[in-house]
Amino acid sequence: MSASLAAPPRRRLRLSWSDARLRGLVWQVLILGAVALLIWYLARTTAHNLATRHIATGFAFLDHAAPIPIGETLIDYTPSVSSYGRALLIGVLNTLKISIVGCLLATVLGTLIGIGRLAPNWLLARLCGAYVEGLRDIPLLLQLLFWYGLMQTLPAPRRALHPLAGVFLSNRGLRVPALAWRPGDGWVLAAFGIALLGAFLWARHAARRRDATGRGLPLWPAALLVLGLPAMVAIALGAVPGLDRPALHGFNFQGGLLISPEYAALLIGLVVYAASYIAEIVRSGILSVSTGQWEAAQALGLRRGAVLRLVVLPQALRVVVPPMTSQYLNLVKNSSLAVAIGYQDIVSIANTTLNQTGQAIEGIALIMAVYLTISLSISLFMNWYNVRIALVER
Amino acid sequence: MSASHSSSVERAPTLALGAPLSRAAFWLRSRLFATPVSAVVSLALLYLLLRWGWDFFGWAVLHAIWQVPHDAAGLPQTGVCRAAEGVGACWAVVAEKYRFILFGFYPYAQQWRPAICVLLFIGLYAASAQQRFWRRELALIWAVALVLIGALMWGGFAGLPLVADDQWGGLPITLILATFGLAGAFPLAVLAALGRRSRGMPAVRMLCVCYIELIRGVPLISLLFMASVMFPLFLPAGVDIDKLLRAQIAFVLFAGAYLAEVVRAGLQALPKGQSEAADALGLGYWQKTMLIVLPQALRQVIPMLVNTFIGFFKDTSLVLIIGIFDLTTTGRTAIDEPAWQGFGNEIYLLLAAIYFTFCFAMSRTSARLEHLFSRGQRR
Amino acid sequence: MSEPAILMEHVQKWFGQMHVLRDISLSVETGERVVVCGPSGSGKSTMIRCINRLEEHQKGRIVVDGTELTSDVRALDTIRREVGMVFQSFNLFPHLTILQNCTLAPIRVRRMPKREAEELAMEYLRRVKIPEQAAKYPGQLSGGQQQRVAIARALCMQPKIMLFDEPTSALDPEMIKEVLDTMIGLAETGMTMVCVTHEMGFARQVANRVVFMDRGEVVESGPPAEIFANPATDRLRLFLSQILRGH
Ligand SMILES: Nc1ncnc2c1ncn2[C@@H]1O[C@H](COP(=O)(O)OP(=O)(O)OP(=O)(O)O)[C@@H](O)[C@H]1O
Numbered sequence A: 001m002s003a004s005l006a007a008p009p010r011r012r013l014r015l016s017w018s019d020a021r022l023r024g025l026v027w028q029v030l031i032l033g034a035v036a037l038l039i040w041y042l043a044r045t046t047a048h049n050l051a052t053r054h055i056a057t058g059f060a061f062l063d064h065a066a067p068i069p070i071g072e073t074l075i076d077y078t079p080s081v082s083s084y085g086r087a088l089l090i091g092v093l094n095t096l097k098i099s100i101v102g103c104l105l106a107t108v109l110g111t112l113i114g115i116g117r118l119a120p121n122w123l124l125a126r127l128c129g130a131y132v133e134g135l136r137d138i139p140l141l142l143q144l145l146f147w148y149g150l151m152q153t154l155p156a157p158r159r160a161l162h163p164l165a166g167v168f169l170s171n172r173g174l175r176v177p178a179l180a181w182r183p184g185d186g187w188v189l190a191a192f193g194i195a196l197l198g199a200f201l202w203a204r205h206a207a208r209r210r211d212a213t214g215r216g217l218p219l220w221p222a223a224l225l226v227l228g229l230p231a232m233v234a235i236a237l238g239a240v241p242g243l244d245r246p247a248l249h250g251f252n253f254q255g256g257l258l259i260s261p262e263y264a265a266l267l268i269g270l271v272v273y274a275a276s277y278i279a280e281i282v283r284s285g286i287l288s289v290s291t292g293q294w295e296a297a298q299a300l301g302l303r304r305g306a307v308l309r310l311v312v313l314p315q316a317l318r319v320v321v322p323p324m325t326s327q328y329l330n331l332v333k334n335s336s337l338a339v340a341i342g343y344q345d346i347v348s349i350a351n352t353t354l355n356q357t358g359q360a361i362e363g364i365a366l367i368m369a370v371y372l373t374i375s376l377s378i379s380l381f382m383n384w385y386n387v388r389i390a391l392v393e394r
Numbered sequence B: 001m002s003a004s005h006s007s008s009v010e011r012a013p014t015l016a017l018g019a020p021l022s023r024a025a026f027w028l029r030s031r032l033f034a035t036p037v038s039a040v041v042s043l044a045l046l047y048l049l050l051r052w053g054w055d056f057f058g059w060a061v062l063h064a065i066w067q068v069p070h071d072a073a074g075l076p077q078t079g080v081c082r083a084a085e086g087v088g089a090c091w092a093v094v095a096e097k098y099r100f101i102l103f104g105f106y107p108y109a110q111q112w113r114p115a116i117c118v119l120l121f122i123g124l125y126a127a128s129a130q131q132r133f134w135r136r137e138l139a140l141i142w143a144v145a146l147v148l149i150g151a152l153m154w155g156g157f158a159g160l161p162l163v164a165d166d167q168w169g170g171l172p173i174t175l176i177l178a179t180f181g182l183a184g185a186f187p188l189a190v191l192a193a194l195g196r197r198s199r200g201m202p203a204v205r206m207l208c209v210c211y212i213e214l215i216r217g218v219p220l221i222s223l224l225f226m227a228s229v230m231f232p233l234f235l236p237a238g239v240d241i242d243k244l245l246r247a248q249i250a251f252v253l254f255a256g257a258y259l260a261e262v263v264r265a266g267l268q269a270l271p272k273g274q275s276e277a278a279d280a281l282g283l284g285y286w287q288k289t290m291l292i293v294l295p296q297a298l299r300q301v302i303p304m305l306v307n308t309f310i311g312f313f314k315d316t317s318l319v320l321i322i323g324i325f326d327l328t329t330t331g332r333t334a335i336d337e338p339a340w341q342g343f344g345n346e347i348y349l350l351l352a353a354i355y356f357t358f359c360f361a362m363s364r365t366s367a368r369l370e371h372l373f374s375r376g377q378r379r
Numbered sequence C: 001m002s003e004p005a006i007l008m009e010h011v012q013k014w015f016g017q018m019h020v021l022r023d024i025s026l027s028v029e030t031g032e033r034v035v036v037c038g039p040s041g042s043g044k045s046t047m048i049r050c051i052n053r054l055e056e057h058q059k060g061r062i063v064v065d066g067t068e069l070t071s072d073v074r075a076l077d078t079i080r081r082e083v084g085m086v087f088q089s090f091n092l093f094p095h096l097t098i099l100q101n102c103t104l105a106p107i108r109v110r111r112m113p114k115r116e117a118e119e120l121a122m123e124y125l126r127r128v129k130i131p132e133q134a135a136k137y138p139g140q141l142s143g144g145q146q147q148r149v150a151i152a153r154a155l156c157m158q159p160k161i162m163l164f165d166e167p168t169s170a171l172d173p174e175m176i177k178e179v180l181d182t183m184i185g186l187a188e189t190g191m192t193m194v195c196v197t198h199e200m201g202f203a204r205q206v207a208n209r210v211v212f213m214d215r216g217e218v219v220e221s222g223p224p225a226e227i228f229a230n231p232a233t234d235r236l237r238l239f240l241s242q243i244l245r246g247h
């Protein structure tokens, strides 16, 4: 083809030490060789050590029954019956449970404090500033120990704090009313799903309508649909969903939803700590949008809310996404400190597993694999998002 | 505007109302009571601040217990503290335990040695924060000081009894882990950052990327576990590295990956022209890197390096989980004793104050340097 | 019509303790083109920004197109719709395309159908001679092009009054002309314009009246030929000599 004629000639490797490419090649071979040698040496000694200690390698232990008592499980688990694999899966789920809720709450709290730091009210701004400065400079582990200690000084269930009807705070954790599952609730749930879909379609229709005629449609029918349809179905079926209220039986509470002291302490600690970093990110994000943008949008007749939504936030988001990603990653990794206060996340359960089975290498490899997967997923998602919203420059 | 116009100057309307207001009143009005909403927020915050402040003052000072009596066997009688629980702080626990918290199981009579080490560390930090000390000699001073610290801690010469490192504890351990970790990680980080940016050596680049991303993708705890349970398996029988050193190695690996990214940011920020100019002068790769590229790139990221170091300093507390007696661990151990159980808050406050002092001083330094650099750049 | 497009009566403004507008009275008739000049810091920007309430005046009265500017939100909405503004630093929205920049306000504020708004925007982009850039982002345009987009964006709201705050001072000399030409073209359509600028050539060619401000006061005002030929005050004389020396 003619194209290949136009291609630059490939340089041939000269066998001379003054050729930069040859040097590069030699260096690479040397470095990689050294690393390979090191790995080979470590692997050999490790294999030898394991053999003398009669530890079998491999992941066969995942199928063995696990005598680990686990307090918080999202899926069924019976100690000494269920397998190690299942126990570890519960650990992963618990890690996800704390990470997802933590990221959401930290974002909310951090955003509020970041905006608070920019408030015209001097006292509010100063207090938010003190929050950021203070919490960042104290190790998270220490904060977790403090929160956990605080949970333990709460009164026993019999004298539980009772701030709201149905809410009990004691050293066994926080009990709140939960939605009770009754026959017919499935239909209500289905109605809710349909209503959500309907609301979504309505919103899309309204947007199209606005494009076509300039006048959008009100959004209250959508809200009415989401609230009304499930309620109507519930009434029609006579199955008004009830609340499962916690009540004291003997020494402890029954019913309702339990948030364990470990989970609560870990959540508060992670959220409060991460929020101090997120606040700074949000603040600098907002400051990065020049006042000129506000003024130009206002001069065009847009109201404050519309300016914020259409002009300022989309721009602030671009500045905020990359550092926010690393904060989310940090929060997920920091959730591993759960092991210090006895919340059974993946690190805690893997640690117990490796102590019981002696499978140290496999246990640690599992922990790392789980975190690498989570980290990679978050990074990939946020990178994709960041590319999608990137500004076009010259 | 200018004073010559003062006769024609009308007062701003906000001031013109009522009697002449002082500057303070004007300030209060514009910063705290500008709008009704702002006024409500201010009052609510002031109320909470005063109330909680007063409660805390009552707990920490007014009703606090500073000393407890000891019985015949020398054991502390903490009954008074128990009686005051929730009302007043029991600072007696601090008075009783501060030596243990600061220095751990280091022999009591020899604790002046770690104390001097702590002072040496603080002196080193303080000197390094001053720009006028940034000379070649500083590296020498660091080397000498670190050797001196090691010698003092171990002893075994000049009549100083030998103290094995499993007896060390408290603040010196925290400082050692952080400082030696940084010192070890720095060269590693520079190499990894250079490797990651090397165009001509894809295999080396991949290796560096793997190292950096692998370490940054997993929590520090998993590395510490690795150090405490896996490292012994790596070594041939008979060879044994002690726990502190293993943790230190884990820290170096960990810090190296994060610092590498900081260094890389500095390398990236350097205008391409610098490297091209060095090429044009005929400098070789290492000459170019050591003389032109690195000095500028590193200088650029000093504030970021300090911030990263603050992170490591706080992260050293994680060794609690593998049972190394750093400051956090000694603090926690202090309240394991039955007599002192339940007085965690007092101890945690003390620990928080110590960590805060170090970190706050460092973050101020970082902010100051950043300010300085950005000013220097504009010129 | 006898009622002026803009009426300012004894307007005063302070920034903290600093008195930046002292008793400004000015009226601009419909179709009139006023150029405001004066030394730096004299309050020109502040004055022009009071007209669409980007700054609030604290004393006196401002009436724009028959609506008085008060803290009333509806009055503000009305006025912002009728008054377009062009800034020294363009202030285009970098995350929106040129076309989206122009249609944002017509759709959101005037509630115009999207199609119509786009046609209108293309029309004005043609008028400022950059219809081919419609799909690009502001970051991809030159300064002069960006400023012309900013003018088109303001015009898309079909305002009765246009305010310009030093529209050419952030531009390189070769780009100034293309923006000034656009503004001259706009003046020829009979638009009411208030323009802060130091482009004296533009003032001579287009302005009905030149207003000279110094230290927060209107010192002199009159037709450009008169004002430039025989300044009545020393302050204006000094200012003119500085400007002319600068050029
Ligand atoms: N937001 C503000 N806060 C405090 N002072 C301000 C503010 N905006 C302007 N000023 C001050 O008010 C005075 C008038 O400013 P203004 O911007 O109106 O001047 P100008 O005539 O437009 O000057 P230039 O030609 O430099 O643009 C200046 O002394 C300025 O420092």
Ligand SMILES: [Mg+2]
Binding pocket: C044, C045, C046, C165, C166
């Ligand atoms: Mg101005």
